[in-house]
Amino acid sequence: MPGISIEAFNQLTAMELPLAAQNGCRAEKIGDGTARVRLPFNDSLTRPGGTISGPAMMALTDYAMYAALMGAIGEVALAVTTNLNINFLRKPEAVDMIAECRVLKLGRRLAVLEVTIYSEGQDEPVAHATGTYSIPPKQTD
Amino acid sequence: MPGISIEAFNQLTAMELPLAAQNGCRAEKIGDGTARVRLPFNDSLTRPGGTISGPAMMALTDYAMYAALMGAIGEVALAVTTNLNINFLRKPEAVDMIAECRVLKLGRRLAVLEVTIYSEGQDEPVAHATGTYSIPPKQTD
Amino acid sequence: MPGISIEAFNQLTAMELPLAAQNGCRAEKIGDGTARVRLPFNDSLTRPGGTISGPAMMALTDYAMYAALMGAIGEVALAVTTNLNINFLRKPEAVDMIAECRVLKLGRRLAVLEVTIYSEGQDEPVAHATGTYSIPPKQTD
Amino acid sequence: MPGISIEAFNQLTAMELPLAAQNGCRAEKIGDGTARVRLPFNDSLTRPGGTISGPAMMALTDYAMYAALMGAIGEVALAVTTNLNINFLRKPEAVDMIAECRVLKLGRRLAVLEVTIYSEGQDEPVAHATGTYSIPPKQTD
Numbered sequence: 001m002p003g004i005s006i007e008a009f010n011q012l013t014a015m016e017l018p019l020a021a022q023n024g025c026r027a028e029k030i031g032d033g034t035a036r037v038r039l040p041f042n043d044s045l046t047r048p049g050g051t052i053s054g055p056a057m058m059a060l061t062d063y064a065m066y067a068a069l070m071g072a073i074g075e076v077a078l079a080v081t082t083n084l085n086i087n088f089l090r091k092p093e094a095v096d097m098i099a100e101c102r103v104l105k106l107g108r109r110l111a112v113l114e115v116t117i118y119s120e121g122q123d124e125p126v127a128h129a130t131g132t133y134s135i136p137p138k139q140t141d
Numbered sequence: 142m143p144g145i146s147i148e149a150f151n152q153l154t155a156m157e158l159p160l161a162a163q164n165g166c167r168a169e170k171i172g173d174g175t176a177r178v179r180l181p182f183n184d185s186l187t188r189p190g191g192t193i194s195g196p197a198m199m200a201l202t203d204y205a206m207y208a209a210l211m212g213a214i215g216e217v218a219l220a221v222t223t224n225l226n227i228n229f230l231r232k233p234e235a236v237d238m239i240a241e242c243r244v245l246k247l248g249r250r251l252a253v254l255e256v257t258i259y260s261e262g263q264d265e266p267v268a269h270a271t272g273t274y275s276i277p278p279k280q281t282d
Numbered sequence: 283m284p285g286i287s288i289e290a291f292n293q294l295t296a297m298e299l300p301l302a303a304q305n306g307c308r309a310e311k312i313g314d315g316t317a318r319v320r321l322p323f324n325d326s327l328t329r330p331g332g333t334i335s336g337p338a339m340m341a342l343t344d345y346a347m348y349a350a351l352m353g354a355i356g357e358v359a360l361a362v363t364t365n366l367n368i369n370f371l372r373k374p375e376a377v378d379m380i381a382e383c384r385v386l387k388l389g390r391r392l393a394v395l396e397v398t399i400y401s402e403g404q405d406e407p408v409a410h411a412t413g414t415y416s417i418p419p420k421q422t423d
Numbered sequence: 424m425p426g427i428s429i430e431a432f433n434q435l436t437a438m439e440l441p442l443a444a445q446n447g448c449r450a451e452k453i454g455d456g457t458a459r460v461r462l463p464f465n466d467s468l469t470r471p472g473g474t475i476s477g478p479a480m481m482a483l484t485d486y487a488m489y490a491a492l493m494g495a496i497g498e499v500a501l502a503v504t505t506n507l508n509i510n511f512l513r514k515p516e517a518v519d520m521i522a523e524c525r526v527l528k529l530g531r532r533l534a535v536l537e538v539t540i541y542s543e544g545q546d547e548p549v550a551h552a553t554g555t556y557s558i559p560p561k562q563t564d
Contacts, residue, residue: 018185019194044159048218053160055203058225059196077189082533083506083555084195085226085367087394087412089387104410105371109532110505110557112369114410128386128396130369130412132506132555134533223392224365224414226508228535228553230528245551246512250391251364251416253510255551269527269537271510271553273365273414275392300467301476326441330500335442336507337482344478359471366477367508 002030003074009067016077020063023056027067033103035067038120041096052092057117061086061129064101065113069133072103072111078136082110086129093119097126109135143171144215150208157218161204164197168208174244176208179261182237193233198258202227202270205242206254210274213244213252219277223251227270234260238267250276284312285356291349298359302345305338309349315385317349320402323378334374339399343368343411346383347395351415354385354393360418364392368411375401379408391417425453426497432490439500443486446479450490456526458490461543464519475515480540484509484552487524488536492556495526495534501559505533509552516542520549532558 006027014021023045029036039045039060047053062081069079098118105112110132117127147168155162164186170177180186180201188194203222210220239259246253251273258268288309296303305327311318321327321342329335344363351361380400387394392414399409429450437444446468452459462468462483470476485504492502521541528535533555540550
């Protein structure tokens, strides 16, 4: 069973991550170390060239990692990104973006995660990222 | 002389980068391949732990690179990020963030840039990033 | 059909990449944008902790990308790495290492590739990397 | 005072890092969180195009980080790289390479470091890298 429900994750982030909330980011699927999240298209996400901005995709990447990590270890709001590396592969369409994330390695203190971003309905990814989250010590540590 | 003035850059991005504009990002200094940009603090940038969110810093990083690149090559709105790698070093203060960027390598088609982010008034950086921008071919190419 | 045969790739790299040749790196499978390559275990690859050194895995990563790229575009010895990002996930065993690579995006001038490294016989990856290769213009360009 | 002397570091790595030793890597300067290291040129480092191979520079990067980290925290042979990101900027000359490293952030468990690589005698860097080392807990932890 995943460490956090979709509802609990979406409620947490709606309250605690104002930027992601403004953009309408939400989780659609959370498993044990996996997640699928959505960024609804809107005009404020665009950049010159009529495409979605890099920072919007970086924010979605980080959001997907937060979801997959909590899917693995439960509600740990204080987990923080320590590194994120993203490659932009193709020009996104002016549609919703879907990010799929999975944990590559779950340690006691660090987790490494991988994210692939798609324009909804397309097979070819528009971006690919990896990142590291630092997991805070438990109260009992 | 820098390839773009501070005023022209701020006007371009106010119109063409709605996310950055919403956050109040602006350039304060642009040189020939260098830039200093500011992200004014506001509550919507926060995340659990009372600190500034990673995605806000990633957006600022990308904005700083855009400024330094245009400082080197002039107004080329269609330049796009192809890779960005960021390390988060310290918990930012609840104050404005300043990003300093410089071009490490300027090629005809690719530029590699480095960004260091500070909490205003602090000496120790809160984040450090490198990235690559792809420069579109000139019309005459 | 892959752009290069396993034999041609191994012969090219045996002659042109002395470091990889010394380490005994070789391709075992090359497809159209995919490759599996092997680094035979030997004592000179080790580091403190009785494990395989990071640089040995970085070299294997780069070698796997070179193979998958030529599998996609043919023998282009002058293709060069422009960026490589690697996360070390688990302590490798003192056995051969296998790297699996696939092209994430093939452009005319740049290719982005992903590599996963395993200790032979293990399911869990020991390292994961992404990288970018620059493809030289064709003589006719 | 640096946490390790140049002599102690070179002796440790000559014995414990066979690959680096074969390549003739050595430290020339170690400070408190900084290091300058050298990779002597030799033909086995080359790759197609008559230039120094990427993996040779990655190995030098990792070596420089190991030196700067021990300059900061003392002889901790079991510190290991968890992430390394490198951008190749210019074609290196067929001469010795010099890597300059400094610690960007020293935590109790993680250190983030930055490396710039030069062809000896040249001003423009040939590569730039950042990476993270994991510091093992002390026996008394």
